[in-house]
Amino acid sequence: MKKTILSLISFLLLCTSLSSQQVICGYDLVVDQMEKQYPGYRKSINKTFENAKQQHTLTSHSNMTYTIPVVVHVVWNEEVEKLNDSLITSQIEILNEDFQRLNEDADNVRDIFADVVGNPMINFTLEEVIYVETDTLFEIDLFANELADNVKVSSIGGSDPRDVNRFLNIWICKIQPITFAGQNLGQLLGYAYPPNDLDNWPAELMVPNPNFDGVVLDYRVVGKNNPNMVDPGLGEEIQFKKGRSAVHEVGHYLGLRHIWGDGQFGALDSCDEDDGIEDTPNAGASSEFTCNALQNTCSASADDLPDMIENFMDYSTEECVNSFTIGQIALMRGVLESQRCQLVQLNCDVSTTHLAKINISIFPNPSDGIFYIESAVDDLSIFDIHIYNATGTLQNVSISGKSIDLSSYPSGLYFVEGKNKTHIFQQKLMKH
Template identity: 30%
Template sequence: MRALTFACLWLVGLQLQCFGQASPVQNRDRTCATTEYLAQQEQQDPTFMQRKEALEQAVQKALQRPRTGQAIQQTTIIIPVVFHVVYNTESENISDEQILSQLAVLNADFRRLNADAANTPPHFQSLAADTQIEFCLAITDPNGELTSGITRTRSTESVFRVSTDNVKNAARGGVEGWNRDQYLNIWVCNLESGYLGYASLASAAATRDGVVIHYESIGAPPSNNFPAPYNLGRTATHEVGHWLGLKHIWGSGSRCTDSDDIADTPNQLRETTGCPDSIVISCDNGPYGNMWMNYMDYSDDACMNMFTKGQADYMRAFLAVSRPSILSSLACSVSLRSRFSLTNQADSLVMAGSTVGFTDRSEGLKPVTWFWEFEGGIPATSTAQHPTVTYPAPGKYNVTLTVSNGSLSSTKTEENIVHATVTDLVAYPNPASDYLMLEQPVAVHIQEVELVNQVGQTLLTARVQERVTRLDIQHVPAGVYFLRIRSSNGLQVKKISIVR
C-alpha cells in the first residue's frame, strides 16, 4: 500500500501532546461549514438541488444492485490528492511535513489503521469499517509534468470566506483547482469565523469541487504544532467524508426525524461537542446511544475513531457513481494513457466532405510524440497533437492515436467515432428488387415515406426512425413507382423501378 507510507508518522504523533498559543479555531466547538456551503449553492444555482437529488438516487440504486454493490466493496480505491496552500502570512504557509502527516491521517482513518481504533466502544466495534479507500499524493499535474502534489500561492487576502469561495479563484486571491475527474483538490487557507473546513458535492460546478481546510487543522503532531482539540487531522477526515457523499451523523437539523440515511448509524438528536466519556442517549437510541466517536459527528479530534460499514459502502458507491473517472486516474503513477475526443462533439455526425477536429486528451505523463490514423480521412495519418481531418465519402470511421514520451507509449482506438453521411437524400438501389434503402444527410430528418403506383394508390407507408432505413418491397409487383418522402426539407418525390 504505497499510499500508506506516512501512516506510521501519524500513529506515533497521535501519542504526543502539543502545546502552543491558543487560537480562535481551537478555542471553540467544531464548526464545519459544509451545510451552509451547500445551502448557498442551492440559492445561487437553481438546478443544484435537482442534480443533488438525482445523484443520491443513483447512489441508492447502485447499492441495491447486487453485482454492482459487491464489485464496489471488493476493490481498493486510491484517490490522487493535490494540496493547494494559499497563504498570507508565513505561519499559514504550512510545511510539507504537516501536509504529509495529513495524508497519513487520511489513510489511517479510512483504512481503520488509526492508533485509536481500539477506543471504539465494544458495542460499536462490529460496525466499524475499513473503507478500503486510500489517498496518494499526485506525482503528475494536469499537464503531465512531474509534481510534488503540493502547490503554494501567496495571497493578498488575509482570510477567506465560505460565502464567496474565493480560495478557489485566482482572480480573487485564491488558486484554481486541478481537473476534478483526476484529483481530489484540498485547499488549505485561513478560513473566516473559526470555521475548520467545508466540502463540495459532485453536483457542484467543476471549478468548485473539493475540500477546504483551515491551515491549523491540517495534519497531526509532531508536524502540526497548533494546540488541541483540532490538531490531529480529523477535520480533513470529516470533510473528505462529506466530499464522498456522507452527511452529518445527526442529519440536517436538531430533530429526531432527521437522518443521515445510513442504516447502521444510530439516530441522534444533534451534534456532539467536546469528548464524552460515557453513553449519551437521544432519540430513543438506547441502550448504546449516540455514535459520538464517528468521524461525521462534531466531537474533538481525539474522540473520533470510526466510520461504519454502511458509511463505507455509501462512500464507495458515491464515488463510483459521481466521479467514476477518478477511479482510473494515473496522477499517482509514472505511466501514460492515450485518450482523445472530437474537438466538437457534434462532429460525430457530419456530411461527407466535412472537416473534423480531434483533441489529444492523453493522461499521465506528458507525451512528446503523437501518431494518428484516420480510416477514410484525408490525411490518413498525422503527427500533430490536435489535427483536423476531412472525410470525403459517406461511412462510419475508426480513429487511432498512439502517444509516446520516449520511454512509454500507449495506443487507443475509437470505433465509428465519425459518421459521415451522404450530401443529399438518396434511395438505392434503383432499380430495386427485394429491398429499398433510404439514406438521409445530417441536415435532413425523414418523417414518413410512401410508395405510390402510377394511378395514385399507396402500396407502402413507413415512419422513419433511423438515418439509414431499409424498406421491404418483396410483395410489390414489378413496375414504375413514386417514392414520396416527407422530411424536414418538405416533400420530395423520387421515381423508383422495381424489377422481378
C-alpha cells in the first residue's frame, strides 16, 4: 500500500513538472529515466564529462578543425514528413555555421559574455540521406521509460544506423506529442544520448543499445525556414526557422548539458546543480521559449552574471541563442578526442582513453623483486593486471593479491597496468 502511494506521488510530480515546463528536448528525460532504472547513471556520466575535460588538456590537436560525417535517416509516413533535400542540406549548413561561429547573429552576444564565447571548429559533412517509409508511430512513453528509439530499428518500422562509431546518425521523424489521459503534456523536438562509454560498463548497465547512439529530431524543426508549425503546448503554434534544435541536440551528443544543469528534476535547489562548465554562469532553470535579458535565476553573489540566454544549451528561442562558451567547446572537442574519436578519424584507442584513472603506489620501488601495490581499491582481483618490460613486451609475471614477483626477471624498468571496464592504473617499477 505504501509503495502504491509513493508511486502515485512520484508520478504526479513527474506530470506536474512536465506540464509546467513543456519539454522541448529529451536529454533531461534520458538522464532522469536512466537514473531511475540504474541509480548511479548520472554520477557515471558526470565522470565521463570530467574525463573528457581532462583529455582535452592532454591533447595536442587543439588547433584542428574536426569533421564529423553525418548520415540522415528520414523516416516518414505522410508526404509532409518526407523532407526534401534542400531542408536537409540547409540543416547541415546551420550546424556548420553554429559550430564554426559563422552564424550571422554571433555578434548579438552581450558584451558581458564576449570574452567567454568561441569557435568550436567542428565541421559537418552530409554523407548520405536514407528515406524509409513507415506506418510506425514514434511515441514517447514516460511511464514505460521509452523514448522513440524504434525509429532506429528497421525491423520495426525505423531505419538501422550506419556505424555509430564513425558517423553521426540523425533520425528525422514525426515524434508524437507526449500525452496522458488525453492531455497534451508537451512536444519533444528532439533528443540525443550523451557519450557514456557503455562498452566499458558492467554488462547489466549496457543501456541504451549502442546502436541507438545519435540524434533524433522532429521533422518540423529541421533546416532553414521549415514550413511546418509545432504546437509545443504553450498556447500557440511556433514555426522553427533556424534549425537550432539540431545544434542543441548535437551539443548533448558531444557531451554538453543544459546550462542550468538539469537540476529541476528532483533537486530542491536547482542552483546547486551545475552543468560542469566553468564559464557558463550558474542558472537554476531554463528560458522557456523566451529571450529575457534580465533573467537571473541564481544570484548568490554580488558579481553574479545573468543567465546566459544566448547559449545554445538553454531553451531560449531560436532567435535568441547564438553561442557556445570556451568551456563548452573544450568539453566537446575533448569528447571528439576521446569517447567519440572515431568520428573524426583520430588515431585513438577507444578501449582505454575514457577509463577513469586510479592512483596507486608501489613499494618498495626500486625493489629486489617483490613489489606491493597500495591503492584505494581493496580488491585488485577485479582488475586485469599486466606487466610490461621497458620495450613494451608483455611479461608472464605471477601476481598474487597485491604483490608482484619479479625476482626471476632481469634488472631494469618495468610497467604495471591494471584495467577493468571502468578504471585503469599504470605505474613504473624499477628492479635492482
